[in-house]
Amino acid sequence: MGKSEGFLTPKAISKRIKAKGLQRLRWYCQLCQKQCRDENGFKCHTESESHQRMMLLFADAPGRFVGQYSTEFRNAFLDVLKHRFGTKKVHANVVYQEYIKDRDHVHMNSTRWATLKGFVAYLGREGFCEVEETEQGFFIRYIDKQAAERFERARKIERERLREEQRQEEIIKKQREEALKKESDNPERNKPPPESLYYRPTDKKITLSLKPSQTRVNVEKVEDSGPPVSQPLDEKEPQGESLEQVDSSREASWLEENLVVRVMNRELEDGYYYKRKGVIREVLDAFVADVEILQLGDLVRLDQDDLEPVIPQPGGVVRVIRGENKGMNATVLSLDIERKSVSLKPDTEQNSSLVLNDVPLHYICKRAQ
Numbered sequence: 001m002g003k004s005e006g007f008l009t010p011k012a013i014s015k016r017i018k019a020k021g022l023q024r025l026r027w028y029c030q031l032c033q034k035q036c037r038d039e040n041g042f043k044c045h046t047e048s049e050s051h052q053r054m055m056l057l058f059a060d061a062p063g064r065f066v067g068q069y070s071t072e073f074r075n076a077f078l079d080v081l082k083h084r085f086g087t088k089k090v091h092a093n094v095v096y097q098e099y100i101k102d103r104d105h106v107h108m109n110s111t112r113w114a115t116l117k118g119f120v121a122y123l124g125r126e127g128f129c130e131v132e133e134t135e136q137g138f139f140i141r142y143i144d145k146q147a148a149e150r151f152e153r154a155r156k157i158e159r160e161r162l163r164e165e166q167r168q169e170e171i172i173k174k175q176r177e178e179a180l181k182k183e184s185d186n187p188e189r190n191k192p193p194p195e196s197l198y199y200r201p202t203d204k205k206i207t208l209s210l211k212p213s214q215t216r217v218n219v220e221k222v223e224d225s226g227p228p229v230s231q232p233l234d235e236k237e238p239q240g241e242s243l244e245q246v247d248s249s250r251e252a253s254w255l256e257e258n259l260v261v262r263v264m265n266r267e268l269e270d271g272y273y274y275k276r277k278g279v280i281r282e283v284l285d286a287f288v289a290d291v292e293i294l295q296l297g298d299l300v301r302l303d304q305d306d307l308e309p310v311i312p313q314p315g316g317v318v319r320v321i322r323g324e325n326k327g328m329n330a331t332v333l334s335l336d337i338e339r340k341s342v343s344l345k346p347d348t349e350q351n352s353s354l355v356l357n358d359v360p361l362h363y364i365c366k367r368a369q
Contacts, residue, residue, distance in 0.1 A: 004221065005364075011188060011325050016088055023180075029044040029045060029051065030057070030107055030110040031051070032050065032051055032054055037078065037347060048317075066112055068353060069106050069110045069111050070111040070112045072106045072127075073106040073108065074113045074119075074123075076102075076105060077096070077099050077162075078128060078142070080098050081142045082142050082144075083143065083155050086096055086142065088141065089139050089140070089143050091118060091136070091138070091139055091140075092120045092139065093116065093137060093138055097138065116138075118140065120140060128142075128214070129141060129142055129143060130143060135168075136150065142167065155298060158300075158336065162300075162301065165301065186200070200226070226323065253286035253287055254309075254321035254326075255280060255289045255307075255364070256280065256282045256283065256319060256321070257280050257281065257283060258280065258368045259279070259280045259365045259366070260278070260279055260310040260312075260365065260366040260367065261277070261278055261291060261308060261310060261365070262276070262277050262278075262299070262307070262309075262369055263275065263277075263291070263293070263308075264306055264308050265302065268300070268306070273293060273298075276294070276296070277294045277298070278291040278294055279292050279368045281299065284301070287303055287304040288303055288304070289301070289302065309362055309364065309366070310365060311365075311366065312337070313330050313332070313335055314330060314333060314335055315331075316328055316331070317330075317347075317366070317367045318332055318365060318366055318367060319362040319364065319366075319367050320363060322360075322363040323359075325356065325359075326362075328346055328347075330344035330345055330346045330347055330364070331344065331345045332344060332364075333345050333355065339358070339361055340361050341360055341361065342359050342361065342364065343355060343357050343358075343359070344356040344357065344359050
């Protein structure tokens with residue numbers, strides 16, 4: 001028989017099939033980590049001297065072997081879940097099928113868990129995964145504890161930074177008070193300045209000696225066409241007053257508690273809080289407040305220049321922070337993006353039909369519920 005004919009015989013084909021891929025579990029020896037091809041090979045292996053030595057070692061400390069195999073099985077299973085599926089919810093059997101593709105994996109029948117259900121329940125109890133039981137079976141989601149630790153570490157660093165800033169402010173405040181106290185207790189500072197520093201007017205005349213200019217400019221005569229027409233003062237004054245009113249309204253403080261604002265500081269924590277919404281919890285002075293960042297719970301101390309009022313959708317509750325109606329609570333009826341204005345309904349019982357139209361957007365700020 002030629003070489004090609006021997007390569008295509010059923011026996012050769014069966015031999016190649018058995019040589020690759022997973023074999024039957026009943027012919028695998030976990031102690032020796034040896035996979036046998038058939039029942040005869042497995043029987044010969046169990047009667048070998050090396051297998052008998054391993055069985056004697058196992059009989060001396062069975063708990064140690066089972067615990068070691070259980071730990072290896074759990075760690076390898078979690079590695080597949082973490083690197084292959086991440087934090088997505090996936091069926092437990094899908095993860096197990098992905099795990100057993102490795103020929104050298106630890107078999108479950110050599111661990112303390114008899115079934116996959118018991119192993120999944122163990123992962124849920126110990127906090128390795130989130131387990132959800134449905135009609136289709138058990139679904140698991142990996143819990144990334146390292147991400148939670150990083151987030152908690154960042155929050156701890158931020159809290160320490162805030163405490164350090166408060167401590168520095170208290171030290172500076174204490175030093176300022178001590179300096180003012182020393183200045184008030186020093187009698188020399190309260191003495192009037194010496195008389196030599198006062199200016200006393202005299203009766204002497206002050207004369208100036210000015211020389212005539214040597215250069216002359218030729219000026220052509222221009223026919224007098226009447227006095228120049230100037231704009232009346234009454235028409236210019238309102239414009240100047242309105243500009244002053246706008247500037248004063250922009251410079252005035254508008255910080256109040258329970259206002260929803262947006263952080264606009266790009267440099268704070270390398271932009272971590274940029275454009276995040278928060279609620280003003282405490283106003284420290286006219287232009288500084290403590291803001292609680294929504295969805296994070298962090299308390300950040302910010303200046304008014306680093307904050308921007310949040311404009312709600314129609315139906316939202318707002319607070320008028322600028323203009324003649326400052327301090328009024330109202331409800332947004334409509335929002336005009338092109339004109340940058342809103343229509344408000346004040347929350348007053350005296351005149352329920354009152355509506356404020358064309359209120360500028362920067363005059364209002366959303367209130368926290």
